[in-house]
Amino acid sequence: AQKVTQAQTEISVVEKEDVTLDCVYETRDTTYYLFWYKQPPSGELVFLIRRNSFDEQNEISGRYSWNFQKSTSSFNFTITASQVVDSAVYFCALSVTDNDMRFGAGTRLTVKP
């Protein structure tokens, strides 16, 4: 069975601080995909990144970076120099088959000015 754990329910930081959102996943499959989504107050989830299980390279996109480590089954997300607009709920998700995307419970990030 697939499972995603986001142990941090809520995080609060002050603007310009760096913040890391943790994601730990469980699967017995060797081929799988990991995702991060952002849910702003408007409600829709916005896709941030997809990573397949064969690509452990870390990725950086502007202030966002992702650290994928198969050895610890983790796919952590770091926001550098956080901004108020980063305030949202962030979801990590795992997909093995086409129609089985498992979401974590989400981490609510609040960035204070």
Add this chain to the structure above:
Amino acid sequence: DGGITQSPKYLFRKEGQNVTLSCEQNLNHDAMYWYRQDPGQGLRLIYYSQIVNDFQKGDIAEGYSVSREKKESFPLTVTSAQKNPTAFYLCASSIEAGTSGRGELFFGEGSRLTVL
């Protein structure tokens, strides 16, 4: 602009009433999904459809029904059999995985249903 449109955004229902949530996409995606989100929980899959006139139950399909008569549309009916229907409902779509791997989901802005 291409995207997913859900309506209504807010809906109130009396106990015992059925209600239908609309989901329309113009992304030309084959696959469509309905998720339920409860406070402090991740998204849980209700139903999904990979092709017109075909759909499959997700983890929490009891008390819900769907149809897929057109590629663009995937309405969800919350029936009176759903014991705890108050929740936030999200519709999503995706390109079929094919050989390029599992595609990401594109979401609508959601419908918040409250049972009075």
